Amino acid sequence: MTDGDPRAGVDAVVTHATRLAESALAGADQADFRTRWKAFTARGVWDEAPSDEAPSDEAPSDRPPGAARLGPVTRSVATIEGIGRAGTDAGLCYAMASQRFGIQFPLRSVLGDTETTESGDVLLCHALTEEGGGSDPLSMATRAERQEDGGYLLTGTKSFVTAAPVADTALVFARTAAERTPFALSAFLVDLSAPDIEQSAPFPKTALTEVPMGSLTFHGVRLAPGSMVGEEGSGLGLLTLTTAWERALLLSYALGPMRRVLDRTVEWCATREHFGRRMGASHVVAARVADMALALHRSRELVYRMAARLDAGERPRQLAADAALTKISVAEDYLMFSRQAAQLGGVRSFIEDSGLTADLTSPMAASVYAGPNDLLRITVARELGLPVEN
Ligand SMILES: Cc1cc2nc3c(=O)[nH]c(=O)nc-3n(C[C@H](O)[C@H](O)[C@H](O)COP(=O)(O)OP(=O)(O)OC[C@H]3O[C@@H](n4cnc5c(N)ncnc54)[C@H](O)[C@@H]3O)c2cc1C
Known part of the structure; x- marks a missing residue:
């Protein structure tokens, strides 16, 4: 190098x-x-x-x-x-x-x-999902009604939003037209210290437990004219952009934790003794460790490749299909990787503070957020020419 x-x-x-x-x-x-x-x-x-x-x-x-x-x-x-x-x-x-x-x-x-x-000083959250609609944004009920001064009145509840209980500002997607059309949604940056906004207590979730998730309820919140991001009706377009970025790069968050789990698993397998030899002398054990290394290598290559393409000026929307493939691949590799680690840790995988505790729930959640993998598969197949809809 x-x-x-x-x-x-x-x-x-x-x-x-x-x-x-x-x-x-x-x-x-x-x-x-x-x-x-x-x-x-x-x-x-x-x-x-x-x-x-x-x-x-x-x-x-x-x-x-x-x-x-x-x-x-x-x-x-x-x-x-x-x-x-x-x-x-x-x-x-x-x-x-x-x-x-x-x-x-x-x-x-x-x-x-x-x-x-x-800046990282302003803690942001991405408020899209609602109780009634996660995968299908056009089913959202939260609405923003245009006012005479050019501002909007925001009403509704966003749910299952990462960091909602503690965020300073939310990017909120709301309906500005009643019809189910691609131009029915708009996006707003909302200061969460404004009156008539309720930030819920953290939901007791089981994945990624260290970051709070919650809901945001808007009780007729007055938004100044400048709060809209882009034009009225461009919300779905912006969502296509934010999700393309997310699918390309959000799972970069797993690369560091995966490296640490791989290192500690290698150390465990290299030192643990049974059957009169070290555990890592078993070909089955070694193959599981190699599968973990393979999953991390593939994930890292894919994520950095997406980053390099974005740095080179490729447009995120044109990368959407590859971003979906990257997201599916890394999410599924992360889960496979974590299953191997859990298997090799034995009982310690299920003991808190054992140093080998396995978290299978957070990797599983990666198959749900930023577009459920099953729905992304449909997008990929459609791009390939199959006549398949969500
Ligand atoms: C850890 C975590 C963090 C999150 N953070 C945020 C956040 O910050 N902001 C936010 O807005 N949301 C967030 N979400 C919510 C997430 O965006 C939604 O969970 C996701 O959009 C799926 O919506 P849903 O859970 O309502 O699933 P549903 O829409 O109810 O779908 C459930 C499952 O059914 C299957 N399915 C549904 N429809 C189809 C179909 N047509 N074809 C094939 N399969 C289908 C899929 O497997 C899908 O996973 C987060 C979720 C998790 C798990």
Whole structure:
């Protein structure tokens, strides 16, 4: 690997983000989600991603020259991977990847560089799903009615929204026309400290337990004319953009945690003794470990490939089919990977604080959010020419 090799740059950013995240975690390990988020942004972990500058506490010569030549999307993926490698819980990794890739990068193309699209100080959430409609956005009931001053009156409830109980601002999708047409939806940036908004208590969920999920209820909230993102009726178009980004890159959050699980599983298999030999001497055990390495390798290659294509200027909407394939593939590899780890950990996989505790629920959830894998398969097949609809 040479200095000009992009992999050297990726490794440098991963290592740097790991160091920053370790130091942020040292002060806030047991703190609640929002405090840990703030500790990460205060420590500069967030700023690492988009900046072309070397961080102030590190001499530029500490980094291979390749780091500066990485595009912002690749740097962000490497930062998220580094945060995960530091041992940051999967929930915080997920929330950071979700804000960066599912909200900020897509909004940049509409709003340009603003605090909302750049900073980690504003905690954002993506409010689309409702009790009555997850996979089918056009079934949503939340509505925004246009007012005489050009503003809107927002009414309805968004549910199952990551970070909703603690977020500062929500990207809210609402119906601005009654009919079921592609132009029925619009998107708004809503300051959640405004009156007549209820942020629920965290739902007691079983996946990604470290990040709270909840609902947002809007009791006739007055939105200023400037709150709309894009034009009235462009909500489904924006959603196509945010979901393309999410499908391409959200699962970058799993790369760091997967690496840590692989490392600890190798160590366990290499040292655990039974049948008069070390466990890793079994070909079946070795093959399971190799399958884990394969799943991580494939996932990493796919995610960084998507990042490189976005950095090269490919349009997210044109990448939508490949983004769907990437999302399905990484989600399913993550689950297979976690099953292998759980098998090899034996009983310790099911004991808290054993050092080998397995989480199968969070990887399974990856097959549901950002478009259920079954529905994405339909999209892929349709793109290939099959006459199949949702
Ligand atoms: C961890 C996590 C975080 C989330 N974060 C957010 C968030 O931040 N913001 C947000 O808005 N939402 C969020 N969600 C919600 C998520 O977007 C929805 O769960 C998703 O859109 C699916 O909707 P649903 O759960 O209502 O499933 P449903 O629409 O009820 O579908 C259930 C299942 O049925 C199958 N299915 C349904 N219709 C079809 C069909 N036509 N063809 C084939 N199969 C079908 C699929 O397997 C699907 O998984 C999150 C979910 C999870 C698990």
